[in-house]
Amino acid sequence: NAGVTQTPKFRVLKTGQSMTLLCAQDMNHEYMYWYRQDPGMGLRLIHYSVGEGTTAKGEVPDGYNVSRLKKQNFLLGLESAAPSQTSVYFCASSYSGGKFFGPGTRLTVL
């Protein structure tokens, strides 16, 4: 099992550019999540999904979109990147017993 994987690991964007972060899990988990981690603020939930084809907004959804076309993948999109979106992004998947986190994607928006 690879667990939860994220692509890419690092990315630098210019303001206004777009990109998609990919999260994949091979544990057949129903629930998947995207968080952002900023210094001194812990992790904040961006969007989440309770199953294939479903998505919902979290605590800080503005400026992001997501899709869950396949159960094992959860995509996070930035249509027009802004410097305020500079952060470390973590994907997670879960079952009833607990959550598994990916290694993170460090995104810098100039």
Add this chain to the structure above:
Amino acid sequence: GNSVTQMEGPVTLSEEAFLTINCTYTATGYPSLFWYVQYPGEGLQLLLKATKADDKGSNKGFEATYRKETTSFHLEKGSVQVSDSAVYFCALSGLGGAQKLVFGQGTRLTINP
């Protein structure tokens, strides 16, 4: 709203010292409580959890007890090691469905040999 407050870091201790990282929460209802650990350059890993009042979670020498009367879930370890150096996050879940987690701000722990 629901929130988690952790003691501010960073915390620096010597090897074999006793560790306490305070965590208190505000929530409606009865959440599950968690401690996650993040080692440098890695994602978060579940360290321990407790799902109801008076439960004690434990793992790798760490312990935390769910105290409903003080709305606390303090993390303790009797003798820390250099390998315990990491960032520790307290979190709650179980409110509003979908197992969403609300995190504290994290506490960076450094253990010196």
